[in-house]
Amino acid sequence: xxxxxxxxxxxxxxxxxxxxxxxxxxxxxxxxxxxxxxxxxxxxxxxxxxxxxxxxxxxxxxxxxxxxxxxxxxxxxxxxxxxxxxxxxxxxxxxxxxxxxxxxxxxxxxxxxxxxxxxxxxx
Amino acid sequence: xxxxxxxxxxxxxxxxxxxxxxxxxxxxxxxxxxxxxxxxxxxxxxxxxxxxxxxxxxxxxxxxxxxxxxxxxxxxxxxxxxxxxxxxxxxxxxxxxxxxxxxxxxxxxxxxxxxxxxxxxxxxxxxxxxxxxxxxxxxxxxxxxxxxxxxxxxxxxxxxxxxx
Numbered sequence: 001x002x003x004x005x006x007x008x009x010x011x012x013x014x015x016x017x018x019x020x021x022x023x024x025x026x027x028x029x030x031x032x033x034x035x036x037x038x039x040x041x042x043x044x045x046x047x048x049x050x051x052x053x054x055x056x057x058x059x060x061x062x063x064x065x066x067x068x069x070x071x072x073x074x075x076x077x078x079x080x081x082x083x084x085x086x087x088x089x090x091x092x093x094x095x096x097x098x099x100x101x102x103x104x105x106x107x108x109x110x111x112x113x114x115x116x117x118x119x120x121x122x123x
Numbered sequence: 124x125x126x127x128x129x130x131x132x133x134x135x136x137x138x139x140x141x142x143x144x145x146x147x148x149x150x151x152x153x154x155x156x157x158x159x160x161x162x163x164x165x166x167x168x169x170x171x172x173x174x175x176x177x178x179x180x181x182x183x184x185x186x187x188x189x190x191x192x193x194x195x196x197x198x199x200x201x202x203x204x205x206x207x208x209x210x211x212x213x214x215x216x217x218x219x220x221x222x223x224x225x226x227x228x229x230x231x232x233x234x235x236x237x238x239x240x241x242x243x244x245x246x247x248x249x250x251x252x253x254x255x256x257x258x259x260x261x262x263x264x265x266x267x268x269x270x271x272x273x274x275x276x277x278x279x280x281x282x283x284x285x286x287x
Contacts, residue, residue, distance in 0.1 A: 061197040070278035076187040088251035096255040106268035110275030
């Protein structure tokens with residue numbers, strides 16, 4: 001059981017090493033003078049992610065986004081309840097299903113209320 | 124042996140990330156360090172054979188709480204400047220030291236009972252039986268749903284425009 005988690009740990013180690021190596025390779029090649037270095041403005045411009053930014057990149061976001069984060073958090077905690085039920089679905093039988101249906105219904109009351117109150121609409 | 128090694132790696136990463144949260148000037152970088160700290164806590168849960176708790180830690184803390192914190196950071200005005208020092212520095216330090224003292228005292232003076240039984244793995248299935256079977260904790264589960272409902276309603280109240 002724990003050995004399986006060891007594989008996850010190994011995955012983390014490989015991921016960290018991979019990203020480090022990817023950063024180190026160009027620096028090392030530059031240091032060993034294998035790749036030439038003659039920069040010009042076009043080479044050094046930020047072209048990968050679309051346009052060049054106008055103004056500051058750290059802008060203040062609209063607080064309406066926070067509502068979606070809070071609702072996401074609530075539904076995330078709901079998933080925590082659904083997950084063990086889904087694992088043990090067959091053994092729990094219809095009774096477990098009713099319990100979960102009531103659980104989901106209670107949370108969905110909030111969702112429907114948000115819908116009716118037009119909280120999900122973007123103004 | 125391997126378990127102990129994993130524990131120490133997680134512990135070092137966790138404490139390092141926590142210090143990074145405190146000392147990084149950029150609030151956004153501090154939030155990312157906090158996410159790393161949460162992941163290390165999940166690793167600690169795994170070494171304690173609490174696999175469901177580790178999954179929940181990843182799902183809720185790394186997934187949702189971090190989104191909440193990063194969105195909160197995105198709404199602040201001066202991300203790069205960080206927290207300016209204010210007059211509350213000394214009182215905050217006193218409170219922190221007192222809290223640390225209480226925690227250390229409680230942890231060291233409590234007689235921790237160590238079970239001789241092997242830990243139950245995997246924990247998800249017995250947990251499901253406890254929560255959803257006919258003589259399980261049905262009422263607390265439904266009350267938990269009511270709590271989530273209250274959270275959603277609170278979110279609606281927060282974004283509602285004030286009546287003119």
